[in-house]
Amino acid sequence: xxxxxxxxxxxxxxxxxxxxxxxxxxxxxxxxxxxxxxxxxxxxxxxxxxxxxxxxxxxxxxxxxxxxxxxxxxxxxxxxxxxxxxxxxxxxxxxxxxxxxxxxxxxxxxxxxxxxxxxxxxxxxxxxxxxxxxxxxxxxxxxxxxxxxxxxxxxxxxxx
Amino acid sequence: xxxxxxxxxxxxxxxxxxxxxxxxxxxxxxxxxxxxxxxxxxxxxxxxxxxxxxxxxxxxxxxxxxxxxxxxxxxxxxxxxxxxxxxxxxxxxxxxxxxxxxxxxxxxxxxxxxxxxxxxxxxxxxxxxxxxxxxxxxxxxxxxxxxxxxxxxxxxxxxxxxxxxxxxxxxxxxxxxxxxxxxxxxxxxxxxxxxxxxxxxxxxxxxxxxxxxxxxxxxxxxxxxxxxxxxxxxxxxxxxxxxxxxxxxxxxxxxxxxxxxxxxxxxxxxxxxxxxxxxxxxxxxxxxxxxxxxxxxxxxxxxxxxxxxxxxxxxxxxxxxxxxxxxxxxxxxxxxxxxxxxxxxxxxxxxxxxxxxxxxxxxxxxxxxxxxxxxxxxxxxxxxxxxxxxxxxxxxxxxxxxxxxxxxxxxxxxxxxxxxxxxxxxxxxxxxxxxxxxxxxxxxxxxxxxxxxxxxxxxxxxxxxxxxxxxxxxxxxxxxxxxxxxxxxxxxxxxxxxxxxxxxxxx
Numbered sequence: 001x002x003x004x005x006x007x008x009x010x011x012x013x014x015x016x017x018x019x020x021x022x023x024x025x026x027x028x029x030x031x032x033x034x035x036x037x038x039x040x041x042x043x044x045x046x047x048x049x050x051x052x053x054x055x056x057x058x059x060x061x062x063x064x065x066x067x068x069x070x071x072x073x074x075x076x077x078x079x080x081x082x083x084x085x086x087x088x089x090x091x092x093x094x095x096x097x098x099x100x101x102x103x104x105x106x107x108x109x110x111x112x113x114x115x116x117x118x119x120x121x122x123x124x125x126x127x128x129x130x131x132x133x134x135x136x137x138x139x140x141x142x143x144x145x146x147x148x149x150x151x152x153x154x155x156x157x158x159x160x
Numbered sequence: 161x162x163x164x165x166x167x168x169x170x171x172x173x174x175x176x177x178x179x180x181x182x183x184x185x186x187x188x189x190x191x192x193x194x195x196x197x198x199x200x201x202x203x204x205x206x207x208x209x210x211x212x213x214x215x216x217x218x219x220x221x222x223x224x225x226x227x228x229x230x231x232x233x234x235x236x237x238x239x240x241x242x243x244x245x246x247x248x249x250x251x252x253x254x255x256x257x258x259x260x261x262x263x264x265x266x267x268x269x270x271x272x273x274x275x276x277x278x279x280x281x282x283x284x285x286x287x288x289x290x291x292x293x294x295x296x297x298x299x300x301x302x303x304x305x306x307x308x309x310x311x312x313x314x315x316x317x318x319x320x321x322x323x324x325x326x327x328x329x330x331x332x333x334x335x336x337x338x339x340x341x342x343x344x345x346x347x348x349x350x351x352x353x354x355x356x357x358x359x360x361x362x363x364x365x366x367x368x369x370x371x372x373x374x375x376x377x378x379x380x381x382x383x384x385x386x387x388x389x390x391x392x393x394x395x396x397x398x399x400x401x402x403x404x405x406x407x408x409x410x411x412x413x414x415x416x417x418x419x420x421x422x423x424x425x426x427x428x429x430x431x432x433x434x435x436x437x438x439x440x441x442x443x444x445x446x447x448x449x450x451x452x453x454x455x456x457x458x459x460x461x462x463x464x465x466x467x468x469x470x471x472x473x474x475x476x477x478x479x480x481x482x483x484x485x486x487x488x489x490x491x492x493x494x495x496x497x498x499x500x501x502x503x504x505x506x507x508x509x510x511x512x513x514x515x516x517x518x519x520x521x522x523x524x525x526x527x528x529x530x531x532x533x534x535x536x537x538x539x540x541x542x543x544x545x546x547x548x549x550x551x552x553x554x555x556x557x558x559x560x561x562x563x564x565x566x567x568x569x570x571x572x573x574x575x576x577x578x579x580x581x582x583x584x585x586x587x588x589x590x591x592x593x594x595x596x597x598x599x600x601x602x603x604x605x606x607x608x609x610x611x612x613x614x615x616x617x618x619x620x621x622x623x624x625x626x627x628x629x630x631x632x633x634x635x636x637x638x639x640x641x642x643x644x645x646x647x648x649x650x651x652x653x654x655x656x657x658x659x660x661x662x663x664x665x666x667x
Contacts, residue, residue: 003589014331029350039614042348042615044348047607047610051341058327059331062327062328100581101577103556104573104577105577108564108570108573121557124553125550128549150210151561155213156213157561157564160560160568
């Protein structure tokens with residue numbers, strides 16, 4: 001039942017995404033000289049417009065299916081969503097996403113890759129209680145140095 | 161003589177360095193497949209960057225070794241832990257783990273290994289037999305057929321890989337196609353969905369996107385439960401099955417190999433569906449279907465033969481039509497492009513030795529898989545005790561490096577994580593990953609060929625319904641969509657009712 005409730009919302013989201021893509025694609029150049037010569041169906045926006053329309057219809061279809069199969073939302077559902085978002089599993093998911101985001105968006109490319117990776121791995125292992133602090137630091141140090149060596153030293157790939 | 165060319169390629173590969181690399185890659189593949197949360201696709205995607213600097217043959221040795229090893233490696237945790245290491249080993253758990261609980265784990269691993277080897281070789285034989293004919297057939301394809309092939313591939317993949325509604329698979333496929341249109345339009349050189357950013361002009365690189373789709377959700381899902389219950393069941397004893405015992409399984413192996421190869425050849429579907437299909441067929445045709453799920457060697461061998469034979473099957477459309485048969489071959493396609501190899505119908509004429517080369521590598525990788533698999537049982541059992549809290553952050557760092565290593569572009573790393581996080585949410589709502597990836601790969605084929613077909617025929621859609629091959633594809637597309645509608649289900653139900661009613665009245 002929860003899946004259908006989620007489908008109802010996702011269907012609306014997919015239709016909205018399709019609509020946004022459609023509006024953007026309609027604003028592509030349809031009057032290029034080459035397009036006028038070869039036909040409007042060769043325009044850069046032709047396929048994106050078609051796919052966007054299909055996505056809008058699919059989103060509507062998904063929502064309709066969800067609505068008919070018990071996906072209707074009631075007021076009490078909102079408080080249940082709040083409870084689910086505060087659950088330990090949701091917090092663990094949020095923490096993984098947060099640690100990954102900090103590592104990728106804020107650390108990689110700004111700090112030396114080996115240091116950034118060491119900090120990320122140590123923080124990850126510490127948060128998820130992988131062991132005692134010296135073991136975490138040791139594994140994070142060995143793994144970050146080894147990965148940097150394999151890529152930079154052996155595969156000749158420059159580090160980010 | 162094609163067979164001589166094939167054995168010539170096998171002989172060319174038998175050098176100390178190549179064999180060393182092949183055995184090392186296959187071992188790594190087995191470990192990748194054995195660790196729950198890591199997949200064959202992720203393994204190949206991560207290694208693609210590292211192999212960029214190698215020559216094409218050696219790069220393929222590494223990637224095929226990883227591929228074959230990882231598909232097989234999923235068997236270990238399936239038997240020892242009741243957790244499939246990869247999705248393709250999910251069917252293996254049904255009988256593999258009950259056998260381990262009965263104290264027959266060693267023998268189960270032996271049967272699984274031999275079944276996997278037979279499956280890999282069966283897939284190879286079908287690949288080598290059919291690939292030249294399909295290449296010849298593919299030469300008759302025009303833009304019309306390529307358009308419909310791409311569309312059919314995405315739709316059938318969406319239908320077969322979706323665990324919930326087929327519509328979700330199709331949505332994932334359409335999202336993939338839309339993502340593939342980001343960047344410069346190949347026909348007119350016009351930037352699409354670039355938002356004025358120069359970095360987006362080259363489009364979304366699909367290897368980082370694949371690492372995101374297959375890597376990030378796996379990491380998050382692995383860390384989601386508060387604790388993991390891992391009880392590794394190991395025992396010593398004879399691993400290799402006796403010939404007399406295995407001989408009885410040979411017909412089953414051939415049936416499972418045939419169905420695995422056929423399912424593997426369907427665009428984007430892959431080894432997991434092949435494994436389930438082979439398992440299902442084995443149960444239906446078995447004299448003891450009641451033993452399935454309770455520790456049946458037939459079930460175990462069917463699942464393992466099915467998933468490994470799908471490797472050869474998945475390579476057929478990849479090499480002959482440039483359409484990947486499974487998610488790992490989708491990454492392999494990217495790796496081939498990176499090394500300047502253009503799979504498709506022209507490959508057989510431009511580089512006729514290439515298919516033999518791939519076949520030779522697959523043969524040796526199959527041998528390496530069997531040897532390493534039988535020798536590594538204890539090592540894998542030890543590695544399986546490494547907690548996820550330690551290896552998941554290491555995998556995350558490898559995902560970052562894998563995404564970066566292809567273009568040395570930080571934007572690729574951002575794309576990898578962005579797509580990965582969004583796709584995690586979709587995974588929670590049971591959207592399959594394979595159609596999205598296939599859409600990303602086949603999107604440019606669909607986009608370019610559809611517009612070209614219309615341009616060549618002055619905007620007429622008539623060739624789509626008059627060319628014989630196009631009509632077959634169109635009918636297949638129509639059936640794929642129609643088979644998921646309530647109308648079709650009602651129609652099917654009434655036909656079955658009519659047939660059974662007719663039989664009853666006849667009796």
